Amino acid sequence: MRMQMKSLQGRMALLAGLATLTGALVYAGVTHWPLPQLIGAAAALLQVQIETGWLRTPWGGLLATLLLLVPIAVWLGSRLTRPFLRLLRALEGAVVSYRDGDFGFSIATRRQDEIGDLIRMHNQLGxxxxxxxxxxxxxxxxxxxxxxxxxxxxILTDNHRHVTYANIAARQLFNEGKSLEGEHFDSLLDSGSEVLREIVQSGRDALFPIEMDGAEETFHVSQRAFRLQGRPHHLYLFRRMTRELSRQEVATWKRVIRVISHELNNSLAPISSLAHSGAELARRGDHGRLPGVFSSISERAKHLHHFISGYADVAKLPAPRIESVAWAGFIEALALHCTFRLRGELPERDGYFDAGQVEQALINLIKNAHESGTDEDEVTLSIAEVGSYWRIEVADRGPGMSEAVLSQALLPFYSTKRSGTGLGLALAREIAEAHGGRLSLNNRRRGGLRVTLSLPMNET
Known part of the structure; x- marks a missing residue:
């Protein structure tokens, strides 16, 4: 590269030197020899009187030299700029081709200087x-x-809600297999399910039913907004969930039956045994031990009633009665049912939720935190305003959860505890989602679990 740079610079220096030498020679030829002599010889031959003394003066010699050098300078300048002009025209054509999406443009060259290197690099780029x-x-x-x-x-729509892309499944779902490109998405929704139109307008992900071929099919819609080529677009995904939901429903019922069967056996077997023992004691006339037998039967019956009530709470969760709630009074009422340490200051703005349901959710979360083996003063509760949501966090310093447990912990009837029903977190999740919020679980860096209950700050 250095030799090539010297080569190009040498050429330019050589041409500049030649130009200087040419100017000096022309000036000498004009003022001294041979131009004055040639003019004198021509004048003698033509027998005319021509004055040549002015050529030997500085201004006269300079004027005559310029008149002779201008054509030479024009010719030399054209020779110097010709390769650069050719390169610029070629690059202009290349840029136009690239703008039109044609990358097959290349420039031929035999030059071995910087211009040749630039052309070869351009061809490699192409x-x-x-x-x-x-x-x-x-x-x-x-x-x-x-x-x-x-x-x-x-289905992909632009900012004006016109369909720009749709796959085969979308065409079959919305337009009997016909093309959807260019159609207005709202017109497709108007001709479909009212539930789907409301879900799309809300901007949330949800399940919805559609009547297809005389049967009801369940779909899940996911919708996301993003920018494509600098312009806003919306992406809608419609996934048929009927079979998946049926499999999940069957699996859930099997899990429910196993849990209920196990719990019923654990309670009914002792009750049956105690009843038999009580009958035998009554037959023998040993009435002193009967109150203990009846007390044990009562305890097992209460446990079974509490167990069944837990399932009923999940299955029959009423719609939340949302109202303004003062945080100070809410925390005082919550402290009567469970022990925790409040971390941070309470928000000045009132919350807006069903105080009874949220209190029940937090009682379950704080109870789980204590059951993790955490000291009482390590179970913390914090409330903060994050965007348009209240973020209520319950944290402990227990062992946390593995990734496998985290992925299933919010499912109903899933529990890693021997005597657990798997309903505490499931009920808290139901309450959060009924309020338009969400429940999330995360392990803490230095050990422990953080459960976050996010609730909208205003009525949903």
Whole structure:
């Protein structure tokens, strides 16, 4: 590269030197020899009188030199700028081709200087862009094939709610297999389910039923907003969930039956045994031990009643009665039922939720924190305002949860405890979602679990 730079710089220096030498020679030729002599010889031959003394004066010699050098300078300048002009025209054509998406433009050259290096680098850039575009096209074809063949209906709309892309499943779901591109998405919703239209307008993910071929099918809709090529777009995914929900429903019922059967056996077997023992004691006339037998039967019956009531709470959770709640009074009432340490200050603004349901959810969460083996003063409760949500956190310093347990902890009837029903977290989740919020679990860095209950600050 250094030799090439010297070569190009040497050429320019050589041409500049030649130009200087040419100017000096022309000036000498004009003022001294041979131009004055040639003019005198021509005048003698033509027998005319021509004055040449002015050529030997500085201004006269300079004027005559300029008149002779201008054509030479024009010619030399054109020779110097010709390769640069050719390169600029070639680059201009390349830029136009790139703008039009054509990367097949290349420039031929035999030069071995910096201009040649620049042209070769440009050609390498074009080759790289061609290869990258070919890979992109292949990936786009693969992605389009996958998207078109997937059973999940996919619809992409622009900022004006017009459909810009729809796969085969979406066309079959909304337009009997016909193209959807260019259609207004709201018109498709107007001709469909009212429930679906309300869900899409709310902007949330949810399940909804659709009547298809005389049967009701359940779909799940996911909707996301993002920017594509600098413009806002919306993506809608419609997934048929009927079979999956049926499998989950069967699995859930099996789990419920196993849990209830286990708990009933654990309670009814002792009750049956105690009843038999009580009858035998009565037959023998040993009435002094009967109160203890009846007390044990009563305790087992109460436990069974509490167990069944827990399932009823999940199955029959009423709609929340949302109202303004003062945080200070709410925390005082909660402290009567469970022990915790309040971390941070209480918000000045009132909350807006069903105080009874949220209190029940927090009692379950704080109870779980104590059952993790955490000291009483390590079970903390904090309330903070985050965006448009109240973030209520219950934290402990227990062993936390593994990734497998975290992924299933919020499912009903799932429990890692020997005597657990798996309803505490499930009920808290139901309460959070009934308020338009959510419940999340995360392990803490230095050990322990953090359960976050997020509730909207205003009525949903």
């Amino acid at each position: 080759q790289t862009l061609r290869e990258q575009r070919q890979h992109l096209v292949q990936r786009e074809l693969l992605l389009d094939t996958v998207v078109q063949k997937t059973p999940v209906a996919l």
